[in-house]
Amino acid sequence: MQGFRIVGLKARQRLGKYRIERRLSDGGFAAVYQAMDTIEGIRVALKIPHDRHLTEEILKDFRNEVRLAARLEHPNILRLKNASFIDDYFVIALPLGERTLADRLQKRMSLQTVLDLAEQMLEATAYAHRQRIIHCDIKPENMLLFADNTLRLSDFGIAKVAQKTVRGSGTGTVGYMAPEQAMGKPSLRSDVFSLGLIMYRMFAGEWPDWPYEWPPPGYARLRQRVPVEMLDFLKRAIDPNPRKRFRDADHMLNVFHRLKARVLNHAARRRRKSA
Incomplete structure (x- = not known):
């Protein structure tokens, strides 16, 4: 050069x-x-x-x-x-997307929108994990939204090289990174952790913070919005101990599919009670 x-x-x-x-x-x-x-x-x-x-x-x-x-x-x-x-x-x-998920998070989202976007990010990462590919930098800025409300996960590989180059060691972005990934030991479960953080933010409206003790900020609102099964799902995804998390995004997606209808039914029951 x-x-x-x-x-x-x-x-x-x-x-x-x-x-x-x-x-x-x-x-x-x-x-x-x-x-x-x-x-x-x-x-x-x-x-x-x-x-x-x-x-x-x-x-x-x-x-x-x-x-x-x-x-x-x-x-x-x-x-x-x-x-x-x-x-x-x-x-x-x-x-070229219309905006990033980080931009979209600046405004309130309906429960249906949260579930749809969560499902799409899980589908993307689960597909990569089935190829044994770890993203290493899952964050809202790397999720692009298009006109039809399609979410696309970006920066596979590019983010990995960029983070290694700028920081000199390890990969990932502080604030979205699993504890073991910060120690230079990323795995498929590290991507699960990042997905869990983002989903928690979408449901609860607040970010969990280090040391990720349960319950995190926004838990009171979260309890009102989703059933206990989804609380357990999110808790498992962001457990600081990787062995207690879902083994990969494919496992996480399968459980999410079973919970999605329960979350919507829970919301419908709350609306009927308040009517």
Whole structure:
């Protein structure tokens, strides 16, 4: 690489077939832009790592992770459209979502919406786990929402390389990471923990905090909103001891499917009582 630069593209600047429209976000590892694909006539997201991170070793990791991610064919997993060098930039092209789950969490969600989104994130992760792939960075910012309210889990591989590069060791994002993952020992159960945290936040309206003692903040509201079986489900998912959690997201999804109708019935009974 010839020196390095922080990515700073301007609106209407061209990168090959892409015309930059605006910057969506900027982090320590990469910048993300909204761009128009002038050949296909669609808008895409371009993730462009800052040059200083692109050593030969990191590029090798990227190639391996991109090939890994290419194996994942699922409607709730965001597919990479392209990954290539354009004008000396390493450009990762992705479908452009309307917003992230992190954005959506700023507003109140109905119980049906919570259940639908929870099911989709579980479906995505369960599919990956059946391929023995650990995401390692499940968080609301990595879940994109599209016009039909479809949720797609993103950053398989990309997040893993980025976290290793920026932090120097381990992977994941503080606040969503299982205790054992913070110690450098991630497993399928670590993804279960992250999913459990996000689901708890969606149901209760508040985030559990370290050391994740039960009951977490928001528990009183949670008890009113869901039946005891769902309380037990969430408690098991975010247990600090990984051996007490669901063994993987597939196991977690199967239990969720059995509970979904009970949660809706519980809500219907509450509405009848208050009527």
